[in-house]
Amino acid sequence: MATFAYxxxxxxxxxxxxxxxxxxxxxxxxxxxxxxxxxxKIRQGKAATAxxxxxxxxxxxxxxxxxxxxxxxxxxxxxxxxxxVRCLNVLSEQTQSPKLRRIIRNIEEEVQGGxxxxxxxxxxxxxxxxxxxxxxxxxxIGGALEDALQRLSSFLEKDxxxxxxxxxxxxxxxxxxVIALTIxxxxxxxxxxxxxxxxxxxxxxxxxxxxxxxxxxxxFLTTKWPIAILIVVGCYxxxxxxxxxxxxxxxxxxxxxxxxVFGALNHKVAIARFSRTLSTLLVSGVPIxxxxxxxxGTVSNEIIxxxxxxxxxxxxxxxxxxxxxxxxKLFPPMVVHMIGIGEESxxxxxxxxxxAEFYEQEVDAQLQSLTAAIEPLMIVLLGGVVGFIxxxxxxxxxxxxxxxxxxxxxx
Numbered sequence: 001m002a003t004f005a006y007x008x009x010x011x012x013x014x015x016x017x018x019x020x021x022x023x024x025x026x027x028x029x030x031x032x033x034x035x036x037x038x039x040x041k042i043r044q045g046k047a048a049t050a051x052x053x054x055x056x057x058x059x060x061x062x063x064x065x066x067x068x069x070x071x072x073x074x075x076x077x078x079x080x081x082x083x084x085v086r087c088l089n090v091l092s093e094q095t096q097s098p099k100l101r102r103i104i105r106n107i108e109e110e111v112q113g114g115x116x117x118x119x120x121x122x123x124x125x126x127x128x129x130x131x132x133x134x135x136x137x138x139x140x141i142g143g144a145l146e147d148a149l150q151r152l153s154s155f156l157e158k159d160x161x162x163x164x165x166x167x168x169x170x171x172x173x174x175x176x177x178v179i180a181l182t183i184x185x186x187x188x189x190x191x192x193x194x195x196x197x198x199x200x201x202x203x204x205x206x207x208x209x210x211x212x213x214x215x216x217x218x219x220f221l222t223t224k225w226p227i228a229i230l231i232v233v234g235c236y237x238x239x240x241x242x243x244x245x246x247x248x249x250x251x252x253x254x255x256x257x258x259x260x261v262f263g264a265l266n267h268k269v270a271i272a273r274f275s276r277t278l279s280t281l282l283v284s285g286v287p288i289x290x291x292x293x294x295x296x297g298t299v300s301n302e303i304i305x306x307x308x309x310x311x312x313x314x315x316x317x318x319x320x321x322x323x324x325x326x327x328x329k330l331f332p333p334m335v336v337h338m339i340g341i342g343e344e345s346x347x348x349x350x351x352x353x354x355x356a357e358f359y360e361q362e363v364d365a366q367l368q369s370l371t372a373a374i375e376p377l378m379i380v381l382l383g384g385v386v387g388f389i390x391x392x393x394x395x396x397x398x399x400x401x402x403x404x405x406x407x408x409x410x411x
Contacts, residue, residue, distance in 0.1 A: 064163075070104075072153040106120075130297045131281070139284065172378075257304075265367070279356060296309045307325060311328075320340065322336045
């Protein structure tokens with residue numbers, strides 16, 4: 001096939017350019033006319049081999065809310081009978097995300113050239129993950145793209161709501177922690193040196209252990225603050241690099257689901273995400289083996305992903321899904337039993353939806369109780385730290401007053 005560069009005019013009169021592969025110019029013209037465009041010019045040559053516009057789509061991140069809106073609007077237009085190319089053209093103008101706008105325009109060019117929508121989307125894995133591609137592909141094959149996009153939009157909205165709840169619950173503790181660190185650094189770097197200078201002027205040379213420890217810490221922050229910043233930044237990047245390795249990533253994922261207090265919360269979030277994702281894929285007609293492979297890539301925890309892949313391998317050998325999940329000891333008995341019942345009754349997707357709803361409610365309840373418990377704990381912690389600093393600053397003064405009082409009594 002040869003590559004042709006074309007110039008077309010859409011129904012609104014806007015002139016657009018692009019490239020397409022076909023056997024001859026007539027095939028390109030026929031394809032564009034079927035899509036509702038008026039062909040202005042078609043040519044073959046250097047212009048057709050120019051670097052496509054899909055090179056580079058910019059930096060940044062596409063938000064879930066933008067993707068959800070994209071799917072919802074896309075589904076509505078496809079259900080109304082609007083062509084894919086026309087849908088993508090309208091969506092590229094409506095989206096608020098500059099990066100997503102450029103990606104949609106690149107996908108539009110790919111679709112105009114005869115590429116399938118799922119194949120064109122798969123070139124942008126940072127925006128469209130395996131779940132997205134799998135659902136779109138299933139919709140294309142089954143002739144129900146609008147239903148697949150509708151389910152995908154609902155899934156993204158549920159996922160976005162769950163993340164919003166977790167972030168909202170963590171906002172208060174983070175704010176308190178930042179305030180506490182600011183107060184501590186302010187006391188140690190500005191207030192404490194003034195007290196130390198006063199003690200030296202009064203002739204106090206020997207400090208209590210608490211005060212001496214605080215003085216050393218204050219001296220380090222005030223005189224060697226670049227080293228302190230380097231230590232903090234170095235630890236942060238060392239941790240990020242470690243979690244990017246296979247061993248580090250697995251250790252951190254295992255810690256996230258076994259950590260005190262927050263481990264149970266992370267585990268429930270992972271179970272809810274697993275159930276919701278698998279249910280969405282199955283109800284869209286994706287085969288169970290392909291669905292489990294997609295879920296393993298989107299569950300965001302390698303330990304649980306390994307259990308899912310093990311279940312997939314066992315299913316391929318003829319086993320049921322519930323038994324390998326039970327042996328992994330990562331899925332609660334209730335989840336395993338409900339999956340087994342759903343598998344036996346032929347309503348696995350419905351049962352998974354029920355599991356997802358149950359665990360989303362569990363996450364919501366645990367977040368509320370956790371927030372209620374964290375508030376007094378953070379206040380006590382902040383009061384303890386500030387109290388330690390105040391006591392350490394006043395201990396030398398108390399010792400000096402006691403010494404002076406003893407000297408006066410001896411006289």
